[in-house]
Amino acid sequence: MRHMIFGESHGPAIGVVVEGVPAGLELKLEAVQRELNRRRPGQGPTTTARKESDLVEVLSGVFEGKTTGAPLAMVIRNSDQHSQDYEAIRYTPRPSHGDYAGFIRSQGCQDYRGGGHFSGRLTAPLVAAGAVAKQVLARHGVWVGAHISSIYGITDASLEDEESLRAVAAKSFPVLDDAKGEEMRQAILEAKNEGDSVGGAVECAVFGLPAGLGAPDFGCNVEGIFAQYLFAVPAVKGVDFGAGVAFSLMRGSEANDPFEVRDGKVVTKTNHAGGVNGGITNGMPITFEATIRPTPSIALPQESVDLRTGEETEIEIHGRHDPCIVPRAVPVIEAAAALAACQVLGI
Numbered sequence: 001m002r003h004m005i006f007g008e009s010h011g012p013a014i015g016v017v018v019e020g021v022p023a024g025l026e027l028k029l030e031a032v033q034r035e036l037n038r039r040r041p042g043q044g045p046t047t048t049a050r051k052e053s054d055l056v057e058v059l060s061g062v063f064e065g066k067t068t069g070a071p072l073a074m075v076i077r078n079s080d081q082h083s084q085d086y087e088a089i090r091y092t093p094r095p096s097h098g099d100y101a102g103f104i105r106s107q108g109c110q111d112y113r114g115g116g117h118f119s120g121r122l123t124a125p126l127v128a129a130g131a132v133a134k135q136v137l138a139r140h141g142v143w144v145g146a147h148i149s150s151i152y153g154i155t156d157a158s159l160e161d162e163e164s165l166r167a168v169a170a171k172s173f174p175v176l177d178d179a180k181g182e183e184m185r186q187a188i189l190e191a192k193n194e195g196d197s198v199g200g201a202v203e204c205a206v207f208g209l210p211a212g213l214g215a216p217d218f219g220c221n222v223e224g225i226f227a228q229y230l231f232a233v234p235a236v237k238g239v240d241f242g243a244g245v246a247f248s249l250m251r252g253s254e255a256n257d258p259f260e261v262r263d264g265k266v267v268t269k270t271n272h273a274g275g276v277n278g279g280i281t282n283g284m285p286i287t288f289e290a291t292i293r294p295t296p297s298i299a300l301p302q303e304s305v306d307l308r309t310g311e312e313t314e315i316e317i318h319g320r321h322d323p324c325i326v327p328r329a330v331p332v333i334e335a336a337a338a339l340a341a342c343q344v345l346g347i
């Protein structure tokens with residue numbers, strides 16, 4: 001399966017074309033919509049005030065409720081745009097957003113309104129594609145789930161099993177420990193009240209992939225495949241598998257995952273490797289953490305340059321923004337992981 005996302009934040013619509021979806025899948029559109037609702041903006045004071053219904057419409061690739069194997073096109077109309085908020089920063093790029101890099105690449109022709117194609121809004125079609133991938137994976141006994149693992153240094157409980165992660169999917173603030181979730185919310189609101197933003201991390205796990213998939217080499221390496229999908233999610237600035245950066249503080253005796261036999265199957269007692277050894281799945285859940293940067297668009301004054309004159313200047317951003325991207329990124333990370341898992345399975 002391959003996908004291509006199209007659209008701009010303030011254009012008429014955004015969408016995705018997914019190629020190579022196996023024919024004969026009874027596509028549950030309500031499940032696609034449910035995933036989109038998890039990511040939707042305008043759900044409380046900790047997200048952007050932009051209101052979007054994010055209703056998905058299938059244009060092709062499904063006939064009489066089943067996928068045909070032809071390209072599957074899904075579209076989501078934009079409705080709540082405030083394009084005038086962006087006129088003032090058309091030639092004065094927002095620090096750390098895609099504005100400057102996009103301006104150079106497109107030779108000044110990019111749709112600057114609301115971040116154009118670089119907007120976090122473009123993760124809605126990714127979630128739709130991921131929702132299709134999740135339905136394909138379910139046929140292979142594979143399930144993907146995620147939770148907020150930290151926001152601005154406040155950490156959620158550690159992930160123990162698949163059941164606890166399944167319970168998180170229904171929550172509007174997807175954490176394992178709701179008390180920690182409340183602390184995280186306060187940290188977001190504090191930053192917001194000061195015209196600032198905060199970042200954090202999403203922990204994700206893929207259950208049910210058999211051992212032996214992938215290869216050590218570039219292109220087929222399982223960690224490499226996942227990383228490629230995950231770094232395509234805007235605001236993801238780090239991805240680490242299993243114990244990840246904590247490996248640097250461990251000895252081999254602590255880091256190694258001892259083997260044992262459980263129900264006649266070779267498994268490991270711990271899963272510090274995150275389900276991958278030598279670029280190949282080892283049959284344990286694939287676990288990773290994606291680090292999400294603080295939202296680049298903040299209300300505080302910031303230094304920029306007027307690209308017309310080359311003069312240094314100060315800007316203030318008036319658009320509506322998420323004071324923290326992490327809560328809304330949870331279904332997005334799951335979607336990217338589901339698409340990566342399909343590739344690992346050779347679908």
Ligand SMILES: Cc1cc2nc3c(=O)[nH]c(=O)nc-3n(C[C@H](O)[C@H](O)[C@H](O)COP(=O)(O)O)c2cc1C
Nearest residue numbers: 097098118119120234235236296297321322328329
């Ligand atoms: C779900 C989601 C929502 C986002 N919302 C915003 C936002 O409101 N304001 C903003 O400046 N960036 C937002 N972003 C992040 C930017 O799109 C991203 O930082 C920018 O494109 C630059 O890409 P980079 O951070 O990967 O380098 C969002 C990202 C995601 C995944």
